[in-house]
Amino acid sequence: MAPDAHHGKTEPTDLPTVVIVDDAVEVRTLVRTRLRLSRKVTVVGEGSTGRDAIELAGRLRPDLMLLDVSMPGMDGLEALPKVRASSPDTRVAMYSGFEETGLADQTLELGAAAFFEKSTPLETLADDLLSLLPGEDRTVQLSAPDDRRAAAVEPVLKEHLERFREVFEDAAIGMATMTLSGRIVRANPSFGRLVARDADELVAESYADLAGEDAGLVGDALAKVVSGDRDVLQIEHRVVTRLGDRRLLSTISSVRDAAQRPVYLFLQVQDVSAQREVEEELRLSEQRFRLLVETVQDYAIFMLDPDGHIASWNAGAQRIKGWTADEIVGKHFRNFYPEEKQLERHPEHELELAIRDGHYEEEGWRVRKDGSTFWAQVTITAVRDATGELIGFAKVTRDITERRQWLLEQEQAARALAQANAALEEVNQQLSHAAEDQSQFLGVTAHELRSPVGVLGGSAELLRRHWPDLPDEERVELLDGMTSSAARLQRLLKDLLTASRIRSSSIELKQSDVDLAGALERIARSIGRARPGEDIELRVPPDLTVVADPDRFAQMVENLLDNALRHxxxxxxxxxxxxxxxxxxxxxxxxxGVTDAMRDRLFERFATSSEGGTGLGLYIVRALARAHGGDANYLPDDGAFVITLPLASAGATEKRTP
Structure with missing residues (x-):
């Protein structure tokens, strides 16, 4: 929580008081300055979380509070009722980058006096806030009118956002945006169908509350993503709907601003209820079948004398082998073996092994009375009296012909199923990676564009209209913000264009001999101007010339330097x-240095650490290096990123395509 700073200006003490609560310091700076210049209200406090809002309301009891919807820890939706309870006379205006009518209605039900979108022009903000005080007759807009919003949003950004909304609304998969504490701000129709609710009804609902007994599981997943412990987390859990429980597979990812602070959460949901029911039914079916096979069996059980002659015969033996007791008792058990086994004296060898080892087991072909054969599982046990003298053998035979055939078929089916599962898993992984890439691309691009465009437009307008009224420190703050925002836009657009050309294999290199020392000095000076105070030391021998496209060479080195300075x-x-x-x-x-968990993914597209970033910089470095006939890697022993390029003396310059 940070107190209001007035930068040397004295404000009237009898003006209505305002507290600003937003987790983005640059947004607070812009709003605070605009409100001060209006000379209609006094900003008496600032905070960055819902808990700050509650504490400031109770301590300062301001006339007005501007409260952001999505903040870490406790968001504005959760804090709003507690702010009202702590200071009932404070009029609270909710402030959000989410553009959703249902959200505005929900905040009013929770006690807000108004709902403003962050695309609302700031020059009317003071008047809009004043109109909320008792005795004012003006009506406050719940959101900026279309003409005001159109003037505040750059055409390129507006077109991008419209396309994002179309994809969001028409997606077959359930999607939702949430505050950092997991409250739904916007849901698409597919998401509503999954939980048997209208999408508008879900606004301000806690996603964890929908999970019933699995609320803790969902809450833990949300916390891990917000903290940066995981960039993307996938969990399976139940949800309670009016039509009964369902099993959902949820993918949660955070969208972060350029400072790598989480702005909101993006949710993708798939219904796996039917799949799980089929899997459970299959498991039960297999279990029942296995019990049936194990319990419904016929056994031939009979005794042999020490020489192998049959001494007893049971009903099971008669059913399996076909002989009656009168027909077989007294005969040698070699009658049950095929002729070739009899010639090999295999039956006698079985008895010898049973005497030696105590028992003998095997599977093999056996012969019935009618000459037909069956596959038998055989156990022969040597039987001895109390003195240890051999008195005969107990023989158990089981007809497993059908089981053997079934096992063979199951082995074939298992091999086929394994192949099918492997193919399906590969397809699922490809689809999952494509969906994650698309959602990550849309989320990162939208927010990487929104913040710098908003700061550039707001700061430029503020400086144009109020340059004489601004103290030097505020001018420097605003100009520094414009400079960094413009640089961020240039880097993002350059990386997006390069990544797109890499994916479409359309990059063409205009290679020439590049003086390595001179090129690196120019790059270091350029970064030094954009990042004053950053220390870059060059250790480059003279007279080294590489074969490279000068612009692409600069892009590779700049991406590595930006990565080093950022992380x-x-x-x-x-x-x-x-x-x-x-x-x-x-x-x-x-x-x-780089963590073990990140090393294998460093150069993948959209691979980001808990510190954030677009995940395109290193991907572009490796792709461009390989297009030059070189490579890019990370050396953990040196803690260094390395680009390998051909020297000019290594061969003729040529045009390459990755």
């Missing part, structure tokens, strides 16, 4: 190590 620690060192026909360009920093 590592100063100083950053760029070193060149020449080899026979190639040169390694290493970028190292003094940070902790």
């Amino acid at each position: 590592g620690a100063a100083p950053v060192v760029v070193e060149a190590r020449p080899h026979h026909v190639t040169v390694d360009i290493l970028v190292t920093d003094s940070g902790a």
